[in-house]
Amino acid sequence: MALPRSPRRRAAVLGACATALVAGGLATPSAAAPGASTGSPPDPAPVSPCADPAAVLTVEESRLGLPLPGGGEPASQRFVRAAGFEGLVADFTERLCAAGSAQEAGDLVRASGQELWDTAVARAQGRVESGTIDRYDDRPLYWARTAMSAAVRSLDAGWIENPLQRQGLLHLLDRTSRGISSVSWSDEEPDATRVVISGFDTYSLDSSLRNSNPSGASALQLDGRTVDTPEGPVTVEAVVLPVNYTDFDQGVVEDAFGPVLRTGEERADMIMTISQTGRGRMDVEQWAANARGGSPDNNRNQQFGPVSRPSHWPQPFDSPEWIETTLPYEAMIAAGTGPWPVQLNDGICEWPAGTWPDPAALVCADDPSPGSTAGSGPGGSYLSNESMYRSNRLRTGLQAWDVPGGHLHVSALEYPADESVLTDPAFEADRAAVVDQTVALVTAAGAAVRADRPGSAS
Incomplete structure (x- = not known):
């Protein structure tokens, strides 16, 4: 018999958002992935209010606005919502925009990355019930992390005085949301x-x-x-x-x-x-x-x-x-x-x-x-x-x-x-x-x- 660990920190119970905000839809990709869409153009993804329109996203992040074949809503948003992770991503984006210093943003990124990982694990193991998709599904974690990464990469904030600060935030998000920071x-x-x-x-x-x-x-x-x-x-x-x-x-x-x-x-x-x-x-x-x-x-x-x-x-x-x-x-x-x-x-x-x-x-x-x-x-x-x-x-x-x-x-x-x-x-x-x-x-x-x-x- 497998015994679940008590969560390292509070597992978020994700409430429904009136409008799903996936911060990854911050920029329109320059080219659609092959086979990604064969129908009408994708619905426009929500745009973060603090995004720099000139920000250059990674290839991974640029896929956030792409739909499955047939068109419609971006696949990333469908996965995030299907797991009930949309509130977590929207809350992260809103609080990131409101951060007034590198310290505040760092604390937020560290806590939110860990919350995403803990919530994904708790959901997978049946300790948190959210969304409609199968609890064995790994894809919502990937797309939620990628959306949060895009929000950090495109963040337009006056307190960012050196690009290394942004890289530090991205590193914190990556290590916490992958479980690397919490092996114990x-x-x-x-x-x-x-x-x-x-x-x-x-x-x-x-x-x-x-x-x-x-x-x-x-x-x-x-x-x-x-x-x-x-x-x-x-x-x-x-x-x-x-x-x-x-x-x-x-x-x-x-x-x-x-x-x-x-x-x-x-x-x-x-x-x-x-x-x-x-x-x-x-x-x-x-x-x-x-x-x-x-x-x-x-x-x-x-x-x-x-x-x-x-x-x-x-x-x-x-x-x-x-x-x-x-x-x-x-x-x-x-x-x-x-x-x-x-x-x-x-x-x-x-x-x-x-x-x-x-x-x-x-x-x-x-x-x-x-x-x-x-x-x-x-x-x-x-x-x-x-x-x-x-x-x-x-x-x-x-x-x-x-x-x-x-x-x-x-x-x-x-x-x-x-x-x-x-x-x-x-x-x-x-x-x-x-x-x-x-x-x-x-x-x-x-x-x-x-x-x-x-x-x-x-």
């Missing part, structure tokens, strides 16, 4: 095995604005929960990572996992990064590669080459080309979860020693060869691979040898045939099945780690 362990189960996981935001939004990410939905289901297992209690803390190379370069993965990999009272017993893979499979990745590439990120950036090194966290002197999982994958496979098969996924691409970057020398094999240069891991070279690589490179840098770590790829989803609808019962059942199996796999891994602890009764 409950006093109610001091002997519980401690697990920290990460999921991801939705992505590939140029293909469809209604994309969901079951890894992010799993993070919302697991954050703060203590699960009873035959080996004893397992407590999980969770964060949701962005799908952006720039955020990774600035150390968002290390900021999420670093505090629980240090020696001390906050140390975790296991870490696991989680993301979405192909349909109908659950893969424990055997290797992480020191390589980045793959599709463009949510801001349409694309990167190739080795994984960058953040300046504010310790790293091995030389970044390893390959890092092998230390997750208890045998126990995860043996747990008998369903509906999808679980396997240890091998298979890498590399340049054998001394051949990089000769394109003709690139080869693929089950496992790396000595001295090779990484091309891609079994899970590819996108940000999912990079989340495993960064978190476990940091684990090495902090000498947390006794903390198992690795990556779980979970099944992709099947969406409603009608592209103008947000959801339907079949889609919700499919996502719940993937998320519930993910929760079961995290639980099985935590139980296996607990069973292997020195002095364990099992």
Whole structure:
């Protein structure tokens, strides 16, 4: 049985707003995302009264005014309202406009970002009832955060004397609304095995604005929960990572996992990064590669080459080309979860020693060869691979040898045939099945780690 954590701070009970105000509709995007609309022009999104009309939004923020195919209300507003988050976003925008100093704005952003995260977790776990959309839905959190980010980025306030102040506000909002600032362990189960996981935001939004990410939905289901297992209690803390190379370069993965990999009272017993893979499979990745590439990120950036090194966290002197999982994958496979098969996924691409970057020398094999240069891991070279690589490179840098770590790829989803609808019962059942199996796999891994602890009764 899973025991919910008491909220770290008051979970907002979201009242209905007379008019839904999504602050993200602050600017009209210069170009619609491919496939985003095939009908009439979108309804104009509400405009913040304190927005600078010359503000340049990110690509992610510029999607806030786009509708689903068929036109009409922006998809972002539909998701935010469907979860009952419109009051929270509107209140944030109004109070941000009224802030009279950097200190006041900072306090507001910090509190509101944490409130958004806490409310999303409480709603996902059934402790707060709001809106009409399925509680497993991860998309309202993404769109509400993006709307709040756009409000901060476009804020026209006389007290902003330096652009670094705005960047500080954006950083506070990002870390609090992703759960990164609030990873902490409950006093109610001091002997519980401690697990920290990460999921991801939705992505590939140029293909469809209604994309969901079951890894992010799993993070919302697991954050703060203590699960009873035959080996004893397992407590999980969770964060949701962005799908952006720039955020990774600035150390968002290390900021999420670093505090629980240090020696001390906050140390975790296991870490696991989680993301979405192909349909109908659950893969424990055997290797992480020191390589980045793959599709463009949510801001349409694309990167190739080795994984960058953040300046504010310790790293091995030389970044390893390959890092092998230390997750208890045998126990995860043996747990008998369903509906999808679980396997240890091998298979890498590399340049054998001394051949990089000769394109003709690139080869693929089950496992790396000595001295090779990484091309891609079994899970590819996108940000999912990079989340495993960064978190476990940091684990090495902090000498947390006794903390198992690795990556779980979970099944992709099947969406409603009608592209103008947000959801339907079949889609919700499919996502719940993937998320519930993910929760079961995290639980099985935590139980296996607990069973292997020195002095364990099992």
